[in-house]
Amino acid sequence: MELLLETVALFCLKLAYETEDSSPILRDDLMMSDYEREVFGLLVRRGDIEAIQAKVDECLKLALNAVGGVDTVLGRELHGLAANFSAVRMMEQLDAPLIALKHYLKDIQ
Template structure:
């Protein structure tokens, strides 16, 4: 799950900050320091669903702004998927919406 969380964060930051004429954002970039696999791993081991959701929501907010907000087709779908992720109450309930977010972000990158 840690890698999946890191991937969603990376895709969000790529949408928000990466431009065609710049270097690609990588997992070891400084802006990823709060969203590294190890950081998420600690939260997963603690079972801290709320903090995991908060960290991912920060990234999703950046991605949502980058694609034009909730008034766009892409934004409405991302917002719906983000709401599904935020509605999870246990670690086990995070898996399906997190995977859906990753696939959607990958598709729109």
């Protein structure tokens, strides 16, 4: 699950900050330091779903802003997927909304 969380964060940051004329954002970039696999791994081992959701929500807000907010087609879809992720209350239920977010963010890159 840690890799999936890191991937969602990476895709959000890529969407928010990567431009055509700049170097691609990579997993080992400084801006990914708060969203590394090890950081998420610690939260997963603790079962701290609220902290996981808060970290991912930070990234999703950046991505939502990058696509023009909830008033755009891309933004409405992303907002709905983010709401599904935020509604989860048990660690075991995180996979499906995370996978949906990952695929959507990858597709809109």
